[in-house]
Amino acid sequence: MSDRVIALVTEGEEAARELPMPVIAYFFITFALFLVALAVTWSFRNTAYKVQAPRRGEGTHGTASGSDGAHH
Template sequence: MSDRVLALVTEGEEAARELPMPVIAYFLITFALFVVALGVTWSFRNTAYKVQAPRPGGQAAHGTSSGTDEAHH
């Protein structure tokens, strides 16, 4: 009895492990997605510097103002 159960279990495992595509196809799809994500990330390099408005007088910090406090009122 245990030999029959063992044989059925092994046959069941074989059917469950069958993939719809070859293993290399999974690798190629994953690699292509990685390259696309890398390209998107790479396309945004230095954008903070490009978008940043030039500051008069060379001010680098946010929240600093040139002039008096009355400029805020």
């Protein structure tokens, strides 16, 4: 039984393929993609605050309920 395991292990080592790039290149590509995703996320900061509708009593004159149109 152990002879089969050793034979499979040695065959597996021979069948192993080399990576097309060095390992460090995969790290740099992944890190660059992470930085791009971070930049996209960072560009959307405070977007919800900018597009939300003004609340009652805030913003332009006359938006508060019960206003008769007179300025304060």
